[in-house]
Amino acid sequence: MLCLAGAFMLSLLIVARIFAERASHNTEHVRKRLVPVLLGGDANVDRVFGLELRVATRLTLELAEFTRGTDQVELLAVADALGVPGFLHKRSRSRTAQKRLTAIEALALFDNYTDVVEYALNDTNPHVRLGAALALSARSDAPDLSELVRKLRIGEVENSLLLVSLMSDVAERDPSSVRALLTDASLPAAAKVAAVDALADSGYTHAPLLAEIAANPSGDPELQARVFRALGRTGHPGSAHVIEAGLANKDWRIRAAAAEATGQIALRRFADQLGGLLSDDHWSVRFRAGEALLRLGEPGAAVMRRAAAGSEALASRAATILLAEKAAS
Numbered sequence: 001m002l003c004l005a006g007a008f009m010l011s012l013l014i015v016a017r018i019f020a021e022r023a024s025h026n027t028e029h030v031r032k033r034l035v036p037v038l039l040g041g042d043a044n045v046d047r048v049f050g051l052e053l054r055v056a057t058r059l060t061l062e063l064a065e066f067t068r069g070t071d072q073v074e075l076l077a078v079a080d081a082l083g084v085p086g087f088l089h090k091r092s093r094s095r096t097a098q099k100r101l102t103a104i105e106a107l108a109l110f111d112n113y114t115d116v117v118e119y120a121l122n123d124t125n126p127h128v129r130l131g132a133a134l135a136l137s138a139r140s141d142a143p144d145l146s147e148l149v150r151k152l153r154i155g156e157v158e159n160s161l162l163l164v165s166l167m168s169d170v171a172e173r174d175p176s177s178v179r180a181l182l183t184d185a186s187l188p189a190a191a192k193v194a195a196v197d198a199l200a201d202s203g204y205t206h207a208p209l210l211a212e213i214a215a216n217p218s219g220d221p222e223l224q225a226r227v228f229r230a231l232g233r234t235g236h237p238g239s240a241h242v243i244e245a246g247l248a249n250k251d252w253r254i255r256a257a258a259a260e261a262t263g264q265i266a267l268r269r270f271a272d273q274l275g276g277l278l279s280d281d282h283w284s285v286r287f288r289a290g291e292a293l294l295r296l297g298e299p300g301a302a303v304m305r306r307a308a309a310g311s312e313a314l315a316s317r318a319a320t321i322l323l324a325e326k327a328a329s
Contacts, residue, residue, distance in 0.1 A: 030055045037082075038063055041074035047083040056082045061106050076109055085110045092116060097125040104128060108135030118143060121151035129153075130166070137169040145170050145177040146184055149191040163191070167198030175209050182213055182223070192223055200230035207236030214242045225257035232261030240267050247273045252282040259285060263292025268299045275303040278315035286314065290322040 034056050037045060048056055060079040067075050079085070091103035104120045107113040120132035121143075129152050136142045148166070171178045178195050181187060199206040214227045228246050231239045239261075246258025247270065259277055262270050274296075277289035293300035307319035 027051065027055060031059065034059055034082075035063075038075055038078050041078065043074075043077040043081045045078060045081050047081070049083070053083055053087050057084050057087050057106075060084050064109055072109075080110065080112075085113050089113065089116060092120065097123075097128055100125070101128045101131045104132050105135045108132075108139060114139065114141065121148070126152070130163070134166050134169065137166050137173075140173065142170070142173070145174070145181050146187060149181065149187055152191075163194035164198045164201065167195045168201065171195075171198055171202065171206060171209075175206060179209060179213060182227075183216075185219070189220070189223065192220075193226060196223070196226050196230045200233040203234055204236050207231065207234040207239060210234065211236075211239035211242045214239070214246065221251045221253050224251075225253040228254060228257035228261050232257075232264035235265055237265055237267065240265070240270075243267065244270060244273065247277065252280070252285050255280065256282070256285045256288040259288040259292045263288075263295035263300075266296060268296050271296055271299045271303045274300070275307055275315070278304075278307045278318045279312045280314075283318075286318040287322075290318050294322060294326055 030052050034048075034052070038056070038059055047053075056079065060075065063075055064072060085107060088103045088107050091099050092107060094100050094103070100120070100123065104117055108117045114136070117132050117136055121129055121136075123129050123132070133148045133152055136148070142148075145167075148170075152163075167178060178199065181195055182192050196210075199210050210227055210231050214224065214231060217224055228243065231243060243258050243261050243265070246254050247262065249255050249258065255277060259274055262274060271293060274289045274293050277285050278293075280286050280289065290304065293304050301323075304319045304323055307315040308323055310316055
C-alpha cells in the first residue's frame, strides 16, 4: 500500500510538472506575440481573453514603467482595446486585498477609470486606500489633498511612512495644497507631520514654502516647532530671517526648534542670540542652543566659553557641561 501510494504521488508530480512546463511555454509564446502588438501603437486590435488577457495585463504594467509621453499613451490605448482595464476592474473587486491594491494602482494609468480608483479610497483595507491615494497623487487631475487625507482616515487608522511619499508627490505638483493642509484645523496632526517631513526631504526645493509657513503661525506650537526643524533639515540659508524670529518666540518649543535649525544651517551671525538662550528657563532650549553653538565652529565656541566663565548661573552651567562633553568626545 505504501509503495502504491508513493507511486501515485510521484505520478501526480510528474503530470503537474508536464502541465507547468506546457503552461510556461504557452505563456512565453503569448508574451512574444503580444509585446510587438502593445508597442506597435495600433489600437485597432481584437480583444483577448483567458491566458492572453492575463499576459497582456502583466505586460502592460511592465511596459508602462519604461514608457512616457505619447509612447505611454499609445501603449495604454492598445491595452484598452485588448481589454486590460476591464480585467483590472474585475480584480479591483476581489476579496483579496493585495489583488485589489495591484489592480487599483494599475487602473490609475487609464483616464476612463479614475472614478474606480477614487472609489477605492473608501476601501475597508487601509493599504488599499493608501495605494489608491498614491496612484491618484501622480495624476494631474488628482482629488484635493485634504479630501485624500480625510478618506485615508489619517490619525485614526493609517500611519504608514508611505504618507510622506504621498505628500511629496502632491507637493511637486501642487505646493499650495500642502500649504492649505497645514493650515486646516479640521485635519489630523499626523497628516500635517507627514506633509512637513515631505517638504523637508525635498531640500532647497520647498524651503521657501516652509519658511512662509513658519512665518505664519498655525496656532499649533508642536507643528510650528516641527516646521522650524524641517527648515533646518533643508539647509537653506534664505530662511534666516524666519529662524531669527523663532529664536525670540514666546513658546519654548519653537525657540528650541529654531536654535536647532540655526546650528544645522550654520547661521554664525546668530551666535549671540544663541548665547542668550543658554540662560533660557527651559532646559531643552538651553541644550539646543548649546548644541547649535558647538556646530558653528569657533564663533560659537567663543560664545560658549564666555558663558561658561560668566556670572549667569543657568548659562554658565549649560555651557560648562556641553563644553566638557565635547572635550570628552
